[in-house]
Amino acid sequence: xxxxxxxxxxxxxxxxxxxxxxxxxxxxxxxxxxxxxxxxxxxxxxxxxxxxxxxxxxxxxxxxxxxxxxxxxxxxxxxxxxxxxxxxxxxxxxxxxxxxxxxxxxxxxxxxxxxxxxxxxxxxxxxxxxxxxxxxxxxxxxxxxxxxxxxxxx
Amino acid sequence: xxxxxxxxxxxxxxxxxxxxxxxxxxxxxxxxxxxxxxxxxxxxxxxxxxxxxxxxxxxxxxxxxxxxxxxxxxxxxxxxxxxxxxxxxxxxxxxxxxxxxxxxxxxxxxxxxxxxxxxxxxxxxxxxxxxxxxxxxxxxxxxxxxxxxxxxxxxxxxxxxxxxxxxxxxxxxxxxxxxxxxxxxxxxxxxxxxxxxxxxxxxxxxxxxxxxxxxxxxxxxxxxxxxxxxxxxxxxxxxxxxxxxxxxxxxxxxxxxxxxxxxxxxxxxxxxxxxxxxxxxxxxxxxxxxxxxxxxxxxxxxxxxxxxxxxxxxxxxxxxxxxxxxxxxxxxxxxxxxxxxxxxxxxxxxxxxxxxxxxxxxxxxx
Numbered sequence: 001x002x003x004x005x006x007x008x009x010x011x012x013x014x015x016x017x018x019x020x021x022x023x024x025x026x027x028x029x030x031x032x033x034x035x036x037x038x039x040x041x042x043x044x045x046x047x048x049x050x051x052x053x054x055x056x057x058x059x060x061x062x063x064x065x066x067x068x069x070x071x072x073x074x075x076x077x078x079x080x081x082x083x084x085x086x087x088x089x090x091x092x093x094x095x096x097x098x099x100x101x102x103x104x105x106x107x108x109x110x111x112x113x114x115x116x117x118x119x120x121x122x123x124x125x126x127x128x129x130x131x132x133x134x135x136x137x138x139x140x141x142x143x144x145x146x147x148x149x150x151x152x153x154x
Numbered sequence: 155x156x157x158x159x160x161x162x163x164x165x166x167x168x169x170x171x172x173x174x175x176x177x178x179x180x181x182x183x184x185x186x187x188x189x190x191x192x193x194x195x196x197x198x199x200x201x202x203x204x205x206x207x208x209x210x211x212x213x214x215x216x217x218x219x220x221x222x223x224x225x226x227x228x229x230x231x232x233x234x235x236x237x238x239x240x241x242x243x244x245x246x247x248x249x250x251x252x253x254x255x256x257x258x259x260x261x262x263x264x265x266x267x268x269x270x271x272x273x274x275x276x277x278x279x280x281x282x283x284x285x286x287x288x289x290x291x292x293x294x295x296x297x298x299x300x301x302x303x304x305x306x307x308x309x310x311x312x313x314x315x316x317x318x319x320x321x322x323x324x325x326x327x328x329x330x331x332x333x334x335x336x337x338x339x340x341x342x343x344x345x346x347x348x349x350x351x352x353x354x355x356x357x358x359x360x361x362x363x364x365x366x367x368x369x370x371x372x373x374x375x376x377x378x379x380x381x382x383x384x385x386x387x388x389x390x391x392x393x394x395x396x397x398x399x400x401x402x403x404x405x406x407x408x409x410x411x412x413x414x415x416x417x418x419x420x421x422x423x424x425x426x427x428x429x430x431x432x433x434x435x436x437x438x439x440x441x442x443x444x445x446x447x448x449x450x451x452x453x454x455x456x457x458x459x460x461x462x463x464x465x466x467x468x469x470x471x472x473x474x475x476x477x478x479x480x481x482x483x484x485x486x487x488x489x490x491x492x493x494x495x496x497x498x499x500x501x502x503x504x505x506x507x508x509x510x511x512x513x514x515x516x517x518x519x520x
Contacts, residue, residue, distance in 0.1 A: 017337070023344035026351060090336035091329070109340040109373035112347055112366070113404035136403070137396055 005055040005082075005126055009033045012054035014072050015088070016040040016064035024058060024088070027112060031119045042067035045075055054083050055126060059102070061089040070100045077101050084126055084145075086118075092140070099142035106139055114138030125149060187211075187286040189223065190272075193279060197222045198243065201281075210288060212258035223284070226265070228256035239269065246271045246279050252293060264293040332380055339373045364438070364486075367404065371434035374400055375426045387420040391457040394433055394466055398455050401437040409450035410441065416457050419464045421518050428493040432501070435486045436468050436512050444472025444509055451509070464518050470509040 011028050013035060015021040025035045037052050039045045041064040057076050061069040073085045087095055090108040099105070106118050118139035124131035125141075130149035135141065141149075181188055187207035191198050199220045208215060211226060227236060235251045242249035248270035255265040266289040272281040346366045353359045374397050379388060395414045402412050421429070437453070445451055449472055456467040494501045499516035 017341065019341050019344045019348070023347055026348065090333045090340065093329075107377050108336050109343055109376060111343065111370035111373060111400060111404060113370075113400060113406075117403055137399060 004128070007032060007123060007127055009055040009123060009126065010036040010053060012037045012039070012048075012052065012057040012076070012083070014039045014045060014057060014059040014063065014069065016060060016062070020060075024115070027115050028119070031116055031123075033119070033123075039072075040064040042071050042075065045072050048079075050079065053080055056084045056086065056122065058086050058088045058106070061087060061091060061094055070095075070102075073100050073102045084122065086122060086139075098144070102142055103145040104139055104141040110138055187288075189218075189284050189286075191223065191282045191284070193243070193282060198282070207286065210257075210263070210286060211255075217258075226253075226255040228254070228260075228262065230254050230262070231256075239267070242269060243282065252289060262290075263288045264290040328380065328385060332376070336373075336376050339369065339376055343369050343373060367401070367438055368431060368434060370400065370404065371397060371430045372427060375430040379423055379426060384420075386423055388423045388426045389418050390421045390426075390429055390464060390466070391416045391419045393426070393430070394455055394457055397430060397433050398437050398453065398468070401434065401441065402453065405438075405441045407441060407445065409448070410445055411452040412455065413452055414455040416455065417459060419457055419459050419518060421464060421516075422520060425497045425516075428497045429499075432490055432493050432497075432499070432514065433466070433468075435490050436514075439486060440468065440470045440472065440510070440512075444470040446473060449473065459518065460515075462517050462519060463515050466514040467511060468514075469506050469511040471506075472509050474508050475503070475505050475510055 011033050013021050013024055013028075015024065015038070018040075021038055021040075025038070028035055033056075036054055037048050039048060043065060054076070059069040059072050059076070063069055063072065069087055069089070073087070076083050076085055085102040087099075087102055087105040088108060088110070089095070089105065092105050092107045095102070095105055104122070106115060110118075114136065115138065117133070117136035121131050121133050121136055121139055124133060125145075181202075182204050184204065185206050187210040188202075188204045189200050189207055190202040192201045195201075199222055200218055201220075203215060203218045208218070211218070224236070231254045235253050238251055239249055239253075248268070250266070250268045253265045253267055254262055256262055266287040267284060268286075269282055269284040271279040272283050274280045343366065346362060346369060350359060350362045350366065353362060375393070378393050378396065379385075395416045398414075399412055402410050440453060451471045454467075454469045456465075456469075458465045490501060494514070494516075497516050499514050502513045504511050504513065
């Protein structure tokens with residue numbers, strides 16, 4: 001990773017349910033971060049400006065226009081290689097064992113506390129790894145991502 | 155048949171048996187086909203065959219005597235079975251095999267061959283004695299049975315794959331419905347959270363928070379459902395720990411610690427929502443009342459299976475029973491009592507000085 005991100009983090013929300021996107025946006029701002037973009041499908045992620053540079057993206061799996069969050073993850077990793085991708089889905093079983101290059105998952109339905117503690121944990125993991133908080137039940141880190149932290153731990 | 159020649163033959167081989175030997179007479183007359191071969195001669199030829207053997211094989215004695223038994227074999231005779239007979243003769247042991255043999259007219263019969271060496275007083279093998287039995291009917295019956303068995307197996311396999319496909323479809327449907335329920339619960343939570351942001355009246359806002367907590371408890375239930383192979387059961391042990399830790403986390407009370415001693419307790423999935431709501435009321439009540447006025451402390455959770463009863467204990471070390479408002483009132487109290495009745499649970503509030511222990515026990519089966 002080329003230099004660690006500093007809070008507030010730039011966050012991208014990829015979610016086709018407007019209500020959930022609004023809710024997540026409000027919670028991200030409550031946690032002191034910044035929402036830099038929103039998209040409802042793979043096509044809308046393609047249309048985002050290249051200089052957006054999100055530090056973190058919350059990505060639903062089933063998106064608008066029949067597109068998949070797994071493809072969005074690959075696209076985000078290609079466009080902004082440093083971005084951390086966290087899936088937010090009601091169907092965590094659809095995520096392959098290698099997380100398709102993503103960094104973790106927050107299963108739906110999430111609670112405010114679940115999302116906030118997951119965000120705090122991810123923030124610690126992104127800005128000053130490894131995270132000092134215990135991993136909350138609401139967040140499951142991808143094996144490769146978790147391994148990265150265990151290498152950086154003292 | 156030249157039956158009258160028989161005694162010559164018994165005489166020819168019978169240097170240790172008299173002409174009038176009753177055993178020889180019995181062998182000649184029995185309905186069991188029999189032959190005797192002489193391993194001392196080249197190619198172990200037949201030196202005696204009885205009448206029944208001639209009838210079975212369709213050959214005359216003159217066509218039989220002096221030949222090796224292999225003349226009964228044909229193109230469909232199992233070579234491996236023949237080799238077994240060969241090995242038994244070489245090893246001078248007895249053997250029983252079923253062989254497909256050929257009559258003189260080319261027709262076949264299944265021959266249950268029993269062959270054994272005959273030894274003299276010195277222990278030397280002087281003859282091989284072979285009895286034959288036409289077991290064509292038995293072998294045919296077995297063939298029919300094994301064909302039918304194969305058909306039944308194919309049928310079972312076809313039905314099984316139909317059932318597996320039906321089960322796959324059902325599982326897919328269950329996951330689809332589960333996915334929608336989770337999405338709707340997420341949206342209900344989002345709606346309540348968005349509404350709560352716009353309310354400035356603390357009394358209304360607190361009621362909405364309580365509502366949100368109940369919806370979150372249901373959300374926790376649904377995240378844990380259908381995670382195991384058996385979709386009809388639900389581990390209330392892990393769920394309790396999960397739920398209480400969510401509730402403590404949501405309270406943002408860093409001064410409340412959680413200690414748990416959990417064992418796995420599978421209960422029917424249909425009880426999950428009711429149990430989730432009861433536990434949520436107990437836990438939120440403990441945080442609000444036992445640890446009121448900024449009192450720090452610990453919540454201990456224990457689950458255990460005692461016989462057919464699940465036991466869940468939630469103990470705090472906060473303000474004890476002496477405190478007026480330690481038990482929930484209003485809708486919280488009503489929810490606990492009505493839902494407990496529904497899942498046949500006993501809820502007991504007891505003194506665990508300095509705090510309170512709430513014990514929930516209920517039968518794990520319907």
